[in-house]
Amino acid sequence: MANRAGFSTQSSDSISYLSQREAAEIDEILMGPLGFSVDQLMELAGLSVAAAIAEVYRPSEYSRVLAICGPGNNGGDGLVAARHLHHFGYTPFICYPKRTAKPLYTGLVTQKCLHIADIIQLESLGVPFVPVEDLPADLSNVFDIVVDAMFGFSFSGTPRPPFDELIRRLLSLGNHDKTQKESPIIVSVDIPSGWHVEEGDTTGEGIKPDMLVSLTAPKLCAKKFCGPHHFLGGRFVPPSIVHKYKLQLPPYPGSSMCVRIGKVPKIDISALRENYISPEFREEEVEADPFDQFRKWFDDAVAAGLKEPNAMALSTSGKDGKPYTNYESRKARELSENPCASLLFYWDGLNRQVRVEGFVQKVSGEESEQYFHSRPRGSQIGALASKQIGVGQSGSLKEAWLTCCSVNHPRTIVHEQSFTETDQSAKWCAS
Ligand SMILES: NC(=O)C1=CN([C@@H]2O[C@H](COP(=O)(O)OP(=O)(O)OC[C@H]3O[C@@H](n4cnc5c(N)ncnc54)[C@H](O)[C@@H]3O)[C@@H](O)[C@H]2O)[C@H](O)CC1
Numbered sequence: 001m002a003n004r005a006g007f008s009t010q011s012s013d014s015i016s017y018l019s020q021r022e023a024a025e026i027d028e029i030l031m032g033p034l035g036f037s038v039d040q041l042m043e044l045a046g047l048s049v050a051a052a053i054a055e056v057y058r059p060s061e062y063s064r065v066l067a068i069c070g071p072g073n074n075g076g077d078g079l080v081a082a083r084h085l086h087h088f089g090y091t092p093f094i095c096y097p098k099r100t101a102k103p104l105y106t107g108l109v110t111q112k113c114l115h116i117a118d119i120i121q122l123e124s125l126g127v128p129f130v131p132v133e134d135l136p137a138d139l140s141n142v143f144d145i146v147v148d149a150m151f152g153f154s155f156s157g158t159p160r161p162p163f164d165e166l167i168r169r170l171l172s173l174g175n176h177d178k179t180q181k182e183s184p185i186i187v188s189v190d191i192p193s194g195w196h197v198e199e200g201d202t203t204g205e206g207i208k209p210d211m212l213v214s215l216t217a218p219k220l221c222a223k224k225f226c227g228p229h230h231f232l233g234g235r236f237v238p239p240s241i242v243h244k245y246k247l248q249l250p251p252y253p254g255s256s257m258c259v260r261i262g263k264v265p266k267i268d269i270s271a272l273r274e275n276y277i278s279p280e281f282r283e284e285e286v287e288a289d290p291f292d293q294f295r296k297w298f299d300d301a302v303a304a305g306l307k308e309p310n311a312m313a314l315s316t317s318g319k320d321g322k323p324y325t326n327y328e329s330r331k332a333r334e335l336s337e338n339p340c341a342s343l344l345f346y347w348d349g350l351n352r353q354v355r356v357e358g359f360v361q362k363v364s365g366e367e368s369e370q371y372f373h374s375r376p377r378g379s380q381i382g383a384l385a386s387k388q389i390g391v392g393q394s395g396s397l398k399e400a401w402l403t404c405c406s407v408n409h410p411r412t413i414v415h416e417q418s419f420t421e422t423d424q425s426a427k428w429c430a431s
Pocket residue numbers: 023026027030041042045070071072073074075076077102150151152153154155156157158159160161163189190191215216234
């Protein structure tokens with residue numbers, strides 16, 4: 001069953017896979033006796049693809065999307081997905097080599113009209129259409145995601161031009177080390193284009209997508225998919241079809257338009273570690289008074305529009321020396337037991353942090369206002385901090401070390417200052 005996060009924990013070997021014939025039959029039933037129009041199905045399919053992409057690849061990191069769209073309905077899914085991705089905040093581009101399309105059903109809506117409707121909508125959004133000949137030879141540093149919407153379950157034989165060349169370009173991406181950011185993610189719609197619909201990548205030289213979004217139900221070739229993200233989309237399958245084809249499919253969570261098949265891939269925690277590349281924090285730049293430095297950095301954090309720049313983490317520890325960092329009044333009790341405390345301002349967006357460690361002296365509530373304003377500026381930070389965290393009574397730093405450090409790598413200059421009410425001598429050390 002799908003867990004709360006919307007990921008199905010149903011393993012991929014306990015679900016149904018369709019043959020090419022079954023997939024085509026289901027399409028016919030959906031658009032025949034069941035009354036769906038092809039553009040309704042395409043709209044839901046395209047939305048599923050966009051939803052699956054948005055679930056894994058955030059637009060803040062993967063914004064530039066190239067949708068390569070084929071002549072059939074798989075291509076139509078790609079056009080629709082691109083439109084939804086635009087509205088989700090991505091920057092889509094379309095490569096759509098064959099605008100002319102064979103009429104889908106004589107007398108009914110032809111793909112040409114369908115796709116043209118999608119084309120008009122995309123052009124009205126300013127989504128650029130890039131001719132094949134204008135595509136960069138190496139897609140690596142130009143796009144973050146490539147949506148493979150060239151062929152679906154009606155593909156057969158070997159890809160004819162210009163799709164043979166386009167598939168070759170995607171192939172070359174698949175050889176890149178995916179941990180290198182510049183290699184785009186490949187997302188295949190329904191079938192990795194060029195694969196045999198049932199037997200998969202029979203040549204071993206097919207594209208290797210990172211994500212596959214199977215529509216209606218996975219096709220047999222999906223058994224050979226070994227990328228990290230397999231999703232099911234096309235949330236329109238009525239019980240009559242589930243029954244007729246004995247479909248075992250993961251339930252869609254809530255109102256989601258897609259559901260993950262199989263487990264969420266393990267994340268390599270060490271790969272999450274960022275190399276900070278912010279400008280080095282050099283001693284000669286630092287304000288003589290650490291509190292001026294704090295004030296300068298605090299103003300930068302406010303100007304940078306960081307969320308709650310005055311938010312800080314105050315860690316205390318009780319008599320037993322164990323630290324607790326929750327915001328309950330227990331903190332106040334611990335501070336009275338053990339006045340040693342440290343607080344941290346971490347400004348992620350600027351790769352900076354300020355750590356303040358010291359002893360907190362408790363003052364009675366009514367004194368706190370005068371006390372707060374009468375203190376030398378230095379200790380006001382602590383009073384500010386203790387006020388902020390609702391210690392119960394405003395406290396003030398009696399003796400503290402203030403450490404301003406930039407978390408850039410490899411050398412972090414640390415500005416430490418010990419100060420008491422009177423002596424605010426600063427000393428520097430570099431580590
Ligand atoms: N109910 C569903 O499953 C839905 C599926 N949808 C999508 O529709 C495709 C199937 O669409 P269809 O138009 O039948 O076929 P394709 O898109 O796969 O493309 C056929 C198109 O490609 C040409 N072609 C075939 N082989 C080759 C080749 N070797 N070289 C070049 N060109 C080739 C062929 O002539 C046709 O013009 C399905 O996969 C889903 O993505 C619906 O959108 C939603 C409902």
